[in-house]
Amino acid sequence: MTMQQIKFYQTGTFTVGNRLLDADQRSVQANMERTNSLNSGHRACQGCGEALGARYAIDAAMRASNNQVIACNATGCLEVFSTPYPETSWQIPWIHSLFGNAAAVATGVAAAMKVKGRKDVRIIAQGGDGGTxxxxxxxxxxMFERNDDVLYICYDNQAYMNTGVQRSSATPPAARTATTMAIGAEPGNAFGQGxxxxxxxxxxxxxxVATASVAYLRDLEAKVxxxxxVRGARYIHILVPCPLGWGAAPHDTIKLARLAVETGLFPLFEAEHGEVTSSTKIRRRVPVEDYLKPQKRFAHLFGxxxxxxxxxxxxxxxxxxxRKYGLLEKHD
Amino acid sequence: MLKQTEGSHAIAECVALCRPEVICAYPITPQTHIVEGLGEMVKAGDLKHCEFINVESEFAALSVAIGASAAGARTYTATASQGLLFMAEAVYNAAGLGLPIVMTIGNRAIGAPINIWNDHTDSMSMRDAGWIQLYAETNQEAADLHIQAFRLAEELSMPVMVCVDGFILTHAYERLDIPTQEQVDAYLPPFEPRQVLDTNEPVSIGAMVGPEAFMEVRYLAHHKQMRALELIPRLSAEFRQVFGRDSGGLMRTYRAEDAETIVVALGSVNGTIKDVIDELRDEGCAIGAAAIISFRPFPSEALHELLSHAKRLVVIEKSLAVGIGGIVSHNLRMVLSGISLHAYTVVAGLGGRAITKASLRSLFERALRDELEPLTFLDLNQAAVNRELEREKAQRRSGPSAENILRDLAGGAL
Structure with missing residues (x-):
């Protein structure tokens, strides 16, 4: 492992731990030999949670597979900001077909690898919440039902950001989007069943199955x-704040991602064969207002x-x- | 080997001989027997090194095919009718990406009204999607065209649709010659992809392309199809050398040399047309026919040459361009530049309406006397149509017209 002299500094969060670990326990991103699968120079907005999440997720998958990853991308921000030619940011074999078929394209790639006896090549499908x-x-x-050998990663920024912030079925209740305006008797997105x-x-x-957050990047890497x-169909759902769509400051991306977890609105957990096997406990529970207030998409709630x-x-x-995921430590 | 077999099964056997590596299947009548046949061969272990995937929709079927083909596997699927429309976005995408997928269309009408029987509305709707479209006249040709299709698709890196008339061909049993594995192997080399998802040489496929390059990319797709105009006859000639029979090519003429009247059609109806032409020839009429096999690319030059000495053109179409008339005849207009003739469009056989010898004979006789309207609906029950028009005139809420016509034809005046 190539080592880099780094200075110890306090980031105000748990990320400091990485610098104090033994070299072999450090994160994928701390390794100078990381693959940079999604390379620098792409056109994501400042503070893009999706770019960060994808970078960590794919690099972790690359390390776990000895760099044998093929990615199938749905149409969306990630596809658009990463590929205007000739500046593709992908350092891995990567295909984009359509908005709604990433999982099926991945099934096809996986079938081709199986028939060619390439068990070492691992297939990832990825998309935003709309595409997922x-x-x-x-x-x-x-793809799930057939248990095809594909890891599907959803980067959830809770709306159709690429087309200009329209509501998706992952948009939270009350959120303002271009199609759930903050007007009328019940401003913002309706309270559906989600x-x-x-x-x-x-x-x-x-x-x-796992959920992950760009505020807990070691956890994200570990889950990937x-x-x-594991072989078969796998699913990781990553919450990735979008400064543009959420009406938040780019420097608040990590903070908001963490608040989503600490409020309980976005529980972090893992599940195997349909059973929850672990959940990340909330260390410091915060009221939902703390999470909602910094986001302009919820501004109408605080008039x-x-x-x-x-x-x-x-x-x-x-x-x-x-309650459902047992997110608080029990104090007897 | 000669055997008595169903069209669909013969297609399945020929596809299997092409050593496909990934086959995606979703059921829709009338193509279902084809993928069932292939699934059985894979499951029984007769077709080795092949993944058979049952998917949840036609959109997924072609999407899986896109992934498999991009990863370097020889890939096949089949669909029809609503299924082709449901996968429409992926149809364009597969062609745009230049993936050599072969897909059978068991030609069937499009609803509403829902109808499972044969016409060409489904594949015609995708004529400009960028796929090569080949139309089989017989079951032997349907089977043979699949072998040629893989070769054509892979040489050009472009998808090929083999269009086979639903039921009329797919479900018909007749004596067919199924080639041997040695013959097919001699004709069809292993798939060497032009582009492939390979971890040793990573590429991005399907990137965003802006105005600076989009025209060029699209032009290349057209250019490839123009190359196919040369390749299709060559592959047909090579096919003859290996398999000893004529199949495929751009088009096939019948008694057209000195014909003043030329009948143009696609698919199985050409058999009936030929029978009628024989009768009329016996009576001294200068009539001949041309079966278009390759509708995309369109054999413009060959058709121009054929029609340049004709006085009349009768186009028999199994599809309707609502609001204008014919699709095939509309395409033929492009080749008529500088040719002066009477051109008649005949929409026939929609939704499986039988195209009989008697109807064609009467039609051609009228054409020979130049008594045809520019647009004719063959064997249209005009009286039933008129009664429905009357009902619509009589009351605002006249009800659903398809159901009204059915009730009318059943004799009920409810």
Whole structure:
């Protein structure tokens, strides 16, 4: 491993731990020989959570597979910002076909590798929440049901950001988007029943499902690495804040991703064959307001007359998650 | 080997002889027997080194094929009708990416009204998607065209649709010559992809292309099809050398040398047309026919040459361009530049309506007397249509017209 002299500094979060670890325990990104699968120079916005998540996820998959990864990308921000030619940022074999078929294309690549006896080559499909929970849902469910040897990664920024911030089925209640305007009696996105893709993936009984966050990058790497030890259909759902779509400062991407976890709105867990096997405990529980307030998409909740009942409704969701996934340490 | 077999099964056997590596299947009538046959061969271990994948939709079927082909596997699927429309986005995508997938279309009507029987509306809807489209006249040709299709697709790095009339061909049993593995191996070399997802040589496939290059990429697709105009006859000639029979090519003429009237059609109806032409020839009429096998690329030069001395052109179409008439005849207009003739479009056989010898004979006789309208709907029940038009005139809420016509034809005046 190539070593780099680094200075110790306090980042205000748990990331400091990485610098104090033995070299072989450090993160993939701390390694100078990391693959930079999604290389620098792409056109993502400042503070893009998706670019960060994809970089960590794919590099971790590369390390876990001895650099034998083929990626199939859905249409969306990740595809667009990474590939204007001749400046492709992908250092790995990569294909983009359509918005709604990444999982099926990956099935095809996996079938080709199987028939050619290339068990060493691992297939990843990836897309945003629109490409995963909406238009690509049929193909994704088919891939799960057949238990095809594909790791599907959803980078969830909770709306169609590439087309200008329209609502998806992953958009949270009350959020303002270009198609759920902050006007009228019930401003923002309606309170539907939601579409929890990790739970739907678990309902298929696939061998591995996990949620991850760009605020917990070691955890994200560990989950990708774990997924790569498993054969069959696997699903990782990563929350990736979008400064543009969420109306947040680019420097708040990590902070918001962490607050989503600490409020209980985005639980971090792993599941195998449909059963939750672990969840990340919340160290410092925070009210949902702390997460919502810095985001302009929720600004209408905090006007002259705060939307008390709406906030209470969102808090209920967070509280339910905390109970459901056992997100708080038990203090007897 | 000669054997009595179903068209679909013969196609399945020929596809299997092409050593496909990935086959994706989703059921839709009337192509289902083909993939069932292939699935059985894979499951029984008769077709080795092949992954048979049952997918959840036609959109997924072609998407899986796209992934497999991009990863360097020889890939096959089949569909029809609504299935082809459901995969439409992927149809364009496969061609745009230049992936040599071979797909059978068991030609079937498009709803509504839902109809499982034969016409060409499905494949015609995808004529400009960038695929090569070959139309089989007989089951022997349908089987043979698949072997040529893989060769053609892979030489050009372009997908090929083999269009086979649903039921009329797919479900018909007749005596067919199924080639040997040695013959097919001699004709079809292993797949050497022009582009492939390879961890040793990483490439990005399917990148965003802006106005600075999009025209050139699209032009290249057209250029490839122009090359196919030369390649298709060559592959057909080579096929003859290896297999000893004529199959494929751009088009096939019948008694057309001195013909003043030329009938043009695609697919199985050419058999009936030839029978009628024989009768009329016996009676001294100068009539001949041309079966278009390659609709994309369109054999413009050959058709121009054929039609340059004709007085009449009768196009028999199994599809309807609603609001204008014919699709094939519309395409033929492009080759008529500088040729002066009477051109008649005949829409026939929609939704499986039988195209009989008697109807064709009467039609051609009228054409020979130049009594045909520019656009004719063969064997249209005009009286039933008129009664529905009357109902619509009589009351605003006249109800769904398909159901009204059915009730009318059943004799019920409810």
């Amino acid at each position: 929970t909406d238009i690509g849902f049929g193909c994704l469910s088919g 579409k929890n893709l990790p739970l739907i993936a678990m309902a298929h009984g696939i061998p591995y 690495s774990r997924a790569m030890t 002259k007359t705060p939307a008390v009942s709406t906030l209470a409704h969102i808090q209920e969701t967070a509280d339910r998650n905390i």
